[in-house]
Amino acid sequence: MTHAPIAVALDAPDLETAARWADLVTPHVSTVKVGLELYLRYGPDVIASVRGASGVQVFLDLKLHDIPNTVAGAARAVGRLRPAFLTVHAAGGPAMIRAAVEAAPHTKIAAVTVLTSLSESDLAAIGMAGPAGDAVRRLAALSVEAGATALVCSPHEVAALRAEVGPDITLITPGVRPAGSDTQDQARVATPEQALADGADLLVIGRPITGSPDPGAAAAAIAATLRRTTP
Numbered sequence: 001m002t003h004a005p006i007a008v009a010l011d012a013p014d015l016e017t018a019a020r021w022a023d024l025v026t027p028h029v030s031t032v033k034v035g036l037e038l039y040l041r042y043g044p045d046v047i048a049s050v051r052g053a054s055g056v057q058v059f060l061d062l063k064l065h066d067i068p069n070t071v072a073g074a075a076r077a078v079g080r081l082r083p084a085f086l087t088v089h090a091a092g093g094p095a096m097i098r099a100a101v102e103a104a105p106h107t108k109i110a111a112v113t114v115l116t117s118l119s120e121s122d123l124a125a126i127g128m129a130g131p132a133g134d135a136v137r138r139l140a141a142l143s144v145e146a147g148a149t150a151l152v153c154s155p156h157e158v159a160a161l162r163a164e165v166g167p168d169i170t171l172i173t174p175g176v177r178p179a180g181s182d183t184q185d186q187a188r189v190a191t192p193e194q195a196l197a198d199g200a201d202l203l204v205i206g207r208p209i210t211g212s213p214d215p216g217a218a219a220a221a222i223a224a225t226l227r228r229t230t231p
């Protein structure tokens with residue numbers, strides 16, 4: 001494992017900070033993730049800035065959720081930037097997911113099943129009562145059927161999902177916290193080692209790395225833990 005299967009969430013208030021974090025972590029991780037905060041402030045230029053000279057894989061986490069025609073237009077617009085992954089909300093439904101898949105043929109469309117910040121009581125409050133795993137499986141099945149080749153779920157659901165979707169779908173897990181670290185606003189969490197052992201392909205980790213005084217060292221330490229625990 002040269003570069004660990006980690007997408008570092010560059011949730012920074014400004015481009016200089018994001019580019020600095022990207023430079024520090026790219027020797028250790030496979031991917032950097034651009035989310036709403038950076039993209040809404042800087043637009044497409046942010047992708048080149050964080051890709052930098054290393055050419056690291058970029059994950060564009062915009063969580064598109066609208067009618068199919070609108071999502072197709074948005075996916076086409078950002079597909080030109082050639083991100084490795086682009087997120088859409090699975091709850092947008094099969095026609096919306098298929099529209100994104102068709103509009104961005106060079107990008108893996110990753111369907112977000114149930115946000116990792118939601119607990120079972122949150123799910124009940126939004127009319128999705130029941131175990132999170134049930135909703136995740138339902139949304140995953142319709143997403144794959146609609147052509148999504150990647151799924152976002154929490155580490156709690158990843159083993160069951162892997163058993164259902166097989167080896168060809170990329171499973172991405174946010175909600176990853178090194179042992180003993182603060183869970184912050186994440187509700188369904190596990191350690192990097194556990195998420196990987198349970199079948200995740202890519203671990204999304206933000207604040208445990210970027211909140212460290214030395215993000216490069218924090219990324220290297222998690223990467224080393226994964227190397228030690230991966231057969």
Ligand SMILES: O=c1ccn([C@@H]2O[C@H](COP(=O)(O)O)[C@@H](O)[C@H]2O)c(=O)[nH]1
Nearest residue numbers: 009035114115116174175204205206207
């Ligand atoms: O269900 C989801 C989908 C996306 N995210 C994003 O991942 C990172 C997590 O950051 P941390 O600092 O490690 O909590 C963040 O960018 C979210 O927007 C998610 O957490 N859960």
